[in-house]
Amino acid sequence: MQHFSLDAAHMFAGGMVLVSFMMLYQDRILGLINVFAAHAVVLTLSVSWQAYIQDAPHLYITAAIAFGLKAIGIPWALHRMVVRLGIHREIETVGGIGPTMLMGIVLVALSMVVMLPAAAEADPIAREDLALALSVILLGLLMMVTRQNAVSQIIGFMSLENGLILAATGAKGMPLVVEISVAFSVLVAFIVIGVFLFRIRERFDTVDTQALDDFREGRE
């Protein structure tokens, strides 16, 4: 049972890393939103599994929040937003897909190298969970850095947040309050960014952040 629970926990966490790579690869915006929903579903599964093996019922609440907000609520809202903004076109990446994927692989390797010795004394579930969670966080950051479209930057940010929750639930004894507050901060960030998106579009007729920079440089 011990081995099985460990393997299953690793499978779910590893699945999140895999889905993060899918996000890096996906360059259409609607597809990206769907992959993000899948990311949240895998997170839900992972958190529920942790709740089961750690015998921590409050983690089910975290899982429910993750599922309700991130797998259904936010993707749905993003869908509507994208449709209303009218951006179905292809999103451009900086530096191309191939190098980005390669870089992502390097980041995963780096987080393994860092976390496995650093958390050597922690129990195996927490240790590898932490390593995979750090990979998810780094991949989310990489996504924010490489994309120009504001919507995909938001998605990168939220996948980063998913990585944080993965890390938090992997460690035993994290109080529920922390998870709920993280979830709500994501929600607030989402709302704020959503409002800004519309404001930006109103002014510049695009949500490409390059336009913002062009405007700022033009003014100087």
Place this chain on the structure above:
Amino acid sequence: MAIAVALWCVIGLIAVSAAAPALAARPQPLGTRLVYGASLILTGLLLLIGIAALLGGADFQGQKVLPIGLPWIGAHFSLDSLSAVFLIIVNLGGVAASLYALGYGLHEEAPGRVLPFYPAFLAGMNLVLLSADAFSFLVSWEFMSLSSWALVMSHHHEGENRKAGYVYLLMASFGTLMLMLAFGLLAGTSGDATFAAIMTAAHPDWISGAVLVLMLLGAGSKAGLVPLHVWLPLAHPAAPSHVSGLMSGVMTKVAVYGFIRVVFVLLGQPQWWWAVLLLVLGSLTAVLGVLQAVMQRDLKRLLAYSTVENIGIIFIGIGLALAFKTNGMGAAASLAIVSALLHCFNHSLFKNLLFLGAGNVLVGTGERDIEKLGGLIHRMPRTAYLFLGGCVAISALPPLNGFVSEWLLLQAILLSPDLPQWALRFLVPAAGAMLALAAALAGSCFVRAFGVTFLGRARSTAASEAHEAEPVSLKAMSLLIGLCLLAGTLPGPLIDSLSPVTSFLVAGHMPTQPLMPLLSIIPINESRSSYSGILVFGFIMASSWIAIRVIHNFASRAVRRAPPWDCGFPNADPATQYTADSFAQPIRRVFGPMFFRLKVDAHMPRPGDPKPATLAVTLRDLVWDFLYAPISGWVMFAAERLNVLQFLTIRSYLSLVFAALVALLFLVATWA
């Protein structure tokens, strides 16, 4: 427990500080009196605790851990004999300044800018002395720096004060940064930053050496060691006078305390090259400080430069103590450290007194430039005599207290031939010569300061219409001069009371000072040297009295008729008097070309030309020119280059954060 009461007093001071804005808004003078009265009572209590902890021994000392500050660690406070000595110095200064300010504070134009920060400043200094872990020490230190900065900026309408505040803030942050690095090295990776843990841990030689250098930079910049003293003569005079007195007389001592605490208590066994560093810096500070003081025309700036000189003397004492301690010469080390501590105490008394006197002059005339003063002894006689007492004390003339500590220091210097290291054997007498030079120059500096300010005839209408200060302010000054006289004539008990500190710091103590014969003090042993302050005092008193009697009784009382003598002033213009600049001229001629790049530009009009002759003297501060100007140049250059970073895109900023994160992770991965 005494420490609990002390902490309550500090909390009381902070509470007064919090209530002060409301009090300052009320009609004066009630608010001013309340704030200074409360500060007076609380510092008086702290003074009593300090005395009890020094004399009463372990009964009045102790530790306390408060659950504030860093979570799970708390803030550690302790009171031992070393902190007790400085608690006495700080709060004696606090009592005198608060008492003085009961009168002086009424002249403050913007009490709202001074009252809230004054008790906070006192609280900060006391907290530094009571702290017993690195975190609370640094927080208190920064609290002290910032509250004193606010006081420096209280008259911020003058551009010069704003510049002073800016330089002070820069140097204070630099100093705290250095202290932080020092404590970081001391605490190491163990994470336990209490002084007790640091003390028991073993430190490798290179760490101790690095900590010493960092402490010299950190505590030295606050104390005013050359070349880190540049802020001091700008900032100390900018504050209101009672605060100037506190900053100069007391805050620099808090820095000395920090240095002694770390170097003597936390670092363990010293290495002999530390003493070399300290002796060189100390003698440089003493001589350069007093040379600058002789050149100044601004009375308060002159006093601030003289503080730099005295800090140099104190650091020579500390360096000597280190030299003797390295070689296990306990008695000699205790003599040196006693002279340093005693000089801290003495300097806090007379520097406070002199700054308060300068405050009276400033209120009475509105002038700080001594070239525009003169003849004040007629208009403000009590201030004049009190100031004269301070001048005598700071010039190290017996029977006042300045003499005692400098004499003890010279006695310690005379023990240097016993040192085994040749470098020290050569260096210590050189430091002694510098000390003697500094003492002589200090004498001339204060003859000039007193003579030009108080004697002669008034050089401006402001000086001729001066008025005497409030009685309560004069009482505060009388208290200080009384203590100067007491410490000068009866230094024996003072030295005895320091013996727990010396055995704690250098594992040795001076011979017990016998109350008899003749109340003299003995540095090493009776056959070698001794000094009796009370005997010298009695002799001076008796000989003056006899001289006066002789002149009065035996001088001819016959009426003589003679042509009127005009007292050496054939010309009625006060500008014909001896001026401060002319008094300093011989010293300027000797040292000016070397230390100040002196330029004298004398312009004589041709015969027949009615234009007046002009004489322009320019002095450059070489420390500023060769150290600070290049540094600020580099900073400006780097800032210009880095300016590009202000105008990046959001994604570039994110990329920078990302790159930094990855780089740090990479570092962690390769390090482990």
